[in-house]
Amino acid sequence: MLLSDTLLAMSISWGVLAVGLQSWSDLRASQQTLQALEQMHTQQREVQRLLERISLSAGATRVTTTPQGDVQWVSKTPPISGNEGARDDTLTWVVPREIDPRDCQGNQASSLDLISHQFKLSTKLELSCKDALRAGTLFQALAERVEDLQALYAEASTGTGSDPAQAPLQWKSADQVLDWREVRAVSVCVRWASPNKVRQASASLKGCQGETVVADGRLRQLQRSTLRLSSQGDG
Numbered sequence: 001m002l003l004s005d006t007l008l009a010m011s012i013s014w015g016v017l018a019v020g021l022q023s024w025s026d027l028r029a030s031q032q033t034l035q036a037l038e039q040m041h042t043q044q045r046e047v048q049r050l051l052e053r054i055s056l057s058a059g060a061t062r063v064t065t066t067p068q069g070d071v072q073w074v075s076k077t078p079p080i081s082g083n084e085g086a087r088d089d090t091l092t093w094v095v096p097r098e099i100d101p102r103d104c105q106g107n108q109a110s111s112l113d114l115i116s117h118q119f120k121l122s123t124k125l126e127l128s129c130k131d132a133l134r135a136g137t138l139f140q141a142l143a144e145r146v147e148d149l150q151a152l153y154a155e156a157s158t159g160t161g162s163d164p165a166q167a168p169l170q171w172k173s174a175d176q177v178l179d180w181r182e183v184r185a186v187s188v189c190v191r192w193a194s195p196n197k198v199r200q201a202s203a204s205l206k207g208c209q210g211e212t213v214v215a216d217g218r219l220r221q222l223q224r225s226t227l228r229l230s231s232q233g234d235g
Helices: 003-057
Strands: 063-065 071-073 080-083 090-096 114-121 127-131 140-143 146-156 169-172 183-197 218-228
Touching (some): 003 090, 003 218, 169 183
Antiparallel strands (some): 146 169
């Protein structure tokens, strides 16, 4: 074989090898992207199911029985409250324990009448929660790589003699709410990021408050959900 033929064969071989390596690299990058997406979606589904479960019971009217056997209606506890933060709103749901005895961590340790599901972001970018009414409880992580937690509250403007179910609603931040007992729904926005940088990273996007989130090599997604407090507005 001539030297020129040998060099040509080597060149083709190297070209095929380079194409193969590039294809393998692209496949690996795609797999990493899919894994990152699946991890985010799994956590998003778990958080959404938890919030939906709690919202079904938040604000329920507690009913007790007098010693004479008569039904007694106990005044409602404000079903939800929150604190406004720059990137870390705090969100608290209050649920009667007899309706749902599980706290946000899945425990049933409380002996109190109410369970207070309190959510916040940790310094490690974790969505965490605890039962704020039970002594000695600590925040535990529910999900990782949560960069932002924002909440808006639909407060009803009720007047004397008006039908609570027909009251107009106004969306407000936590520091704008006048009466937490009149909150009918909450809109939650969570910004997720992949734990590792991937080749198919997100471009710059708008965050929960319309701010620009600069791309840094991570996948990012916004999860928005509006949850109605089912037992609110029933008089």
